[in-house]
Amino acid sequence: DLFLDRPIEVLEVAVRVPGLLPRLFQQTSQAYPNVTYYDADIPLPQRYVLARQIFPLAYCAVDLAEGHITRIEALDTPWEVEYRLPPLRVMTLRLEGELQDPTRVPSPSKDRVLSLPKDRGDLLVEVEGQRFHFPRRRGRTLVLGLRHLLERHDPDVLLSAYGDNYILPRLLRLARHYGIPLPLNRDSTQGVERKGAHSYFSYGRVMFRDEQHTLFGRWHIDRQNAFLSNYYGLDGILEIARVSGLPVQTVARVSTGTGISAMQVATAQRRGVLVPWQKRQPESLKSVPDLLAADKGGLVYTPIAGLYEGVAELDFTAMYPSIMVHFNISPETVEAKCCEGEPVPELGTSICRHRQGLVPETLAPLLEKRNRYKALIRELPPGDPLRECYERRYSAHKWLLVTCFGYLGYKNARFGRIEAHEAVNAYGREVLLTAKELVEAEGFRVLHLYVDGLWIHKPGVQPSEYEALLERIHARTGLQVGLEGIYRWLAFLPSRTEPRVAVANRYFGAFEDGSLKLRGIEARRHDTPPFIKDTQLEILAILAQARGVDEFRATLPQVVAHAQAKLRTLRA
DSSP, X not given: OTTTTSOOOOOOOXXXXXXXXXXXXXXXXXXXXXXXXXXXXXXXXXXXXXXXXXXXXXXXXXXXXXXXXXXXXXXXXTTOSSOXXXXXXXXXXXXXXXXXXXXXXXXXXXXXXXXXXXXXXOEEEEETTXXXXXXXXXXXXXXXXXXXXXXHHOOSEEEESSIIIIIHHHHHHHHHHHTOOOOOSSSTTSOOEEEOXXXXXXXXXXXXXXXXXXXXXXXXXXXXXXXXXXXXXXXXXXXHHHHHOOOHHHHTTSXXXXXXXXXXXXXXXHHTOOOBSSOOOOOOOXXXXXXXXXXXXXXXXXXXXXXXXXXXXXXXXXXXXXXXXXXXXXXXXXXXXXXXXXXXXXTOOEEOOSSOOHHHHHHHHHXXXXXXXXXXHHHSOTTOHHHHHHHXXXXXXXXXXXXXXXXXXXTTOTTOOHHHHHHHHHHHHXXXXXXXXXXXXXXOEEXXXXXXXXXXXXXXXXXXXXXXXXXXXXXXXXXXXXEEEEEEEEEEEEOSSXXXXXXXXXXXXXXXXXXXXXXXXXXXXXXSOHHXXXXXXXXXXXHTTOOSHHHHHHHHHHHHHHHHHHHHHHHO
16 A cells, blocks of 8 residues: 555455456445455556556557457557557548537427537538538438448548537437447447436536547547547547557546546556555644645745836746656655655655655656657747647646646545645745745846746846856756746736736736737636627737837827727727
């Protein structure tokens, strides 16, 4: 047991048919709720790849005997940066017309699965450069046509828009209605696997997860039901599947927290550590002063409101995951009894440093791979297809690493512990203060500090000074820090309720290349009406042309005139 740090005696129970394990475990846990269970709820696909030391999309050598795999061996690793993917045949499915959720559109019929408004519902299918149109009112022809395309092209991936909650349920009902088998699966002995829609409560919000339809022998990925696919696309989904060991169809539909959890389970299996079914590690008792000292987040300064030019933004690269790896923060290394350890700044909690923790061991190769992608992206020109692919994989790593910090303090995480979460925050505050002191010692003025970034200013500074400054911060803190960019102009905005006080996370500015960075203003909000959002972005595009504070002020009459013109259009 990871938290006991010693071998324990357990009873091993095996089943002859692996697929029966989930049902057997459910019955057993209900009958004997007070027993501690380990390795009991690891999904079967994940067990398979862990037992055979392979992973999804691995390039493998396989021995076959009488149609059965007798040996399988991975010839590459999940940590390869440039790897070969199989030439996937993709078939796309979508409804004709504007892309919107058909289950949310009022329908003239009570049966939403078989009916849509008059202007919607025709199925569009694209495969191997060809496009096919199937009218919704000719259901039998639709099923027969799709069946023919599946048999003729045999796609590896069905890529749909609202396939989980509408297209596949409708196709399956039509196939049953007409008695026509529809070979969505390559494995004809299996039916399409369905998970019903459900709601759940998380962090004060009610979340809804739509129903899911997954296939056997080929993948079904619904772009509208894929978690964060807008950020990292199919390339990112495949990358997460490789590093986490989870099936591609699962990765597309679950949060990145599930991916981090799977990676920690894989590390535990390699180390011979038992994976607990339910976490039984309570928070240690603290006095009120200790709780006040420990229960803090990242360091945030109130910025100095105003308009500035020549401001440099410094950002620590993946700060919190890097802290976990560099300072060896893991549930079993915090408050360890094996040695005196190293005290955490401000808290005094000891961290064991003579053995690598499970969480740092899991994150270290992911951080290294992300840094390698960052270097490759810099070498490739904008618009290069390979660069775009690398950027999507890089983005997938970012979301995995963002999640790992929250998961460390999540109450239901298998390998989470609130003391480890507090230690990461304490080191983060200490690192940012150390950087602030170094920056000020070099004559810079610190305008703002926010968790993992610094905004600094110094008149007449040379680019070489920034490089030397970054090296000194890295040498002192042990963490990578980069220059996010230098602003032509940057505005820290005052509070609406108290104009004398600035708001920490509300600012906008233009970098030297003309690109904008916006935080906390209306254009960044999801509930802003499109007219206001578009107007604000147009105004910012005008301001972005200004090369400094003086040009910014000179541009204001043009901005006011543009806003007045938009208002006249609105009134008209």
